[in-house]
Amino acid sequence: MAIHDQLLAAVDGRRGAEAADRLCDACVVLFDIDAAAISLVFDGSNSGTLGSSSAPARTYDELQFTLGEGPCLESVALRTPVLVADLADPDEDRWPIYGPALLSYQIRGVFAMPVLVAGEYIGALDLFRAQPGNLDGEHFAGAVVAAELAGVPMLDLLDADLQSAVNDPGSNAWTELHSLSRAEVSQATGMLVAQLGVEPTEALVRLRAHAYATGRSSTDVARDILDRRLKLEAD
Amino acid sequence: MTEVPRETRVLDAVVSLVDSLLADFDVVDLLTELTERCAALLEIESAGLLLVDPLEQLRLLAATSEETRELELFQLQADEGPCVDCYSTGQPVSVADIEAEADRWPRFVPAALDAGFASVHAVPMRAAGIVMGALNLFGTHPGALSDADLLVGQTLAHVASVAILQEHAPTPWTVMPQLRSALSGRVLVEQAKGFLREILDVSVEDAFTLLRSYARANGEHLTDVARRLMTDRHSRPVLVAALTEFALAQPS
Numbered sequence: 001m002a003i004h005d006q007l008l009a010a011v012d013g014r015r016g017a018e019a020a021d022r023l024c025d026a027c028v029v030l031f032d033i034d035a036a037a038i039s040l041v042f043d044g045s046n047s048g049t050l051g052s053s054s055a056p057a058r059t060y061d062e063l064q065f066t067l068g069e070g071p072c073l074e075s076v077a078l079r080t081p082v083l084v085a086d087l088a089d090p091d092e093d094r095w096p097i098y099g100p101a102l103l104s105y106q107i108r109g110v111f112a113m114p115v116l117v118a119g120e121y122i123g124a125l126d127l128f129r130a131q132p133g134n135l136d137g138e139h140f141a142g143a144v145v146a147a148e149l150a151g152v153p154m155l156d157l158l159d160a161d162l163q164s165a166v167n168d169p170g171s172n173a174w175t176e177l178h179s180l181s182r183a184e185v186s187q188a189t190g191m192l193v194a195q196l197g198v199e200p201t202e203a204l205v206r207l208r209a210h211a212y213a214t215g216r217s218s219t220d221v222a223r224d225i226l227d228r229r230l231k232l233e234a235d
Numbered sequence: 236m237t238e239v240p241r242e243t244r245v246l247d248a249v250v251s252l253v254d255s256l257l258a259d260f261d262v263v264d265l266l267t268e269l270t271e272r273c274a275a276l277l278e279i280e281s282a283g284l285l286l287v288d289p290l291e292q293l294r295l296l297a298a299t300s301e302e303t304r305e306l307e308l309f310q311l312q313a314d315e316g317p318c319v320d321c322y323s324t325g326q327p328v329s330v331a332d333i334e335a336e337a338d339r340w341p342r343f344v345p346a347a348l349d350a351g352f353a354s355v356h357a358v359p360m361r362a363a364g365i366v367m368g369a370l371n372l373f374g375t376h377p378g379a380l381s382d383a384d385l386l387v388g389q390t391l392a393h394v395a396s397v398a399i400l401q402e403h404a405p406t407p408w409t410v411m412p413q414l415r416s417a418l419s420g421r422v423l424v425e426q427a428k429g430f431l432r433e434i435l436d437v438s439v440e441d442a443f444t445l446l447r448s449y450a451r452a453n454g455e456h457l458t459d460v461a462r463r464l465m466t467d468r469h470s471r472p473v474l475v476a477a478l479t480e481f482a483l484a485q486p487s
Contacts, residue, residue, distance in 0.1 A: 190429025
């Protein structure tokens, strides 16, 4: 089974934190690493670890929020993958506190892929490895796919009322990402930002929740919003 | 008035685009211009650039027209059509008569005919051994793309690839993150179009024109203006006021 399919199989039929955990498990199996976690840097008050492959993975990941530096924070701030082949390299000084802390847990390689929701860099998939060295090309490409998929459980967790999504057995991460990436969904998201006075991520969450609640596709809901046939109520 | 030879016009387009590449440029804006140049230089009516995302879905990055029906047509190519074939083989695809391909692409063909197109072509964009996407060209008359046209299309597709990857020499490690970054810029531009549609009560097409003219008039990047509008709630009111004023000053 191709890496794509294995990652999809890990998240399909699952939602929120469970999907995030399973995606992290799949990363450990597929990418020759020892721990994986997905974390969110939404704004100052809403950040932290959403999913992880193990208790140690959660520890490595949460540590960066305690210390205020680390792969997820850096990946979101720079809007790029962060790849550290060996934390023990004397020239590697980007995290003066977090780096030595991870070394004390016998972690040498750290790799973070940004996660995007509604065009915004809001989190990262963090990969940790005991052995030093770069990710090989195929594993890197797979990790980018995993980070793309991580956008779906992240949306789930941003949705305060998940019931509708949980009850939809036909929901599938791949078709969902495909639908949410369409131009009209982004345009409708922008309209909702203006109408509801919320930020784009929340606007997208609202659009998606309405689609789930009414059993329609996000694209159809987006078109109705754009054509002013549908107006979502402000909270 | 003497007609400027096409060779000169092609060179002029390439020089102008490469000039932009050597300066500070905005990728969505530059590639929109590139599609406009394509339409002007080739025997085609409409052009779009589609990039592949990490899940190997083609997504629209720039197009000559922001009309919903045409955007729809480009987006449909995530599922079927000449761009999908061009992407999967890495080779140009030229369809002289769309109508003859109804069995091959049962959804794409009626949509393309409905939009008034008769021919369609796609040339690949590639770097570091990776096919990154395709330049998609639509004509209103049946007919194959001439070798000369194909070469012009391929040249502009190469320029587009360079524009997207310009920050770093491409490697398998840098190509996909940069595609994601370019696509996220497009998402923000689409959101900004919708936002302005609501605030100013204009069409999404007019919202795009306004956003782009405003960015140019102020020497700012299109995606930066869109990002500021959509993600910076503190500067949003000031920017909305400036855009509103700019819109009122535009000749209608």
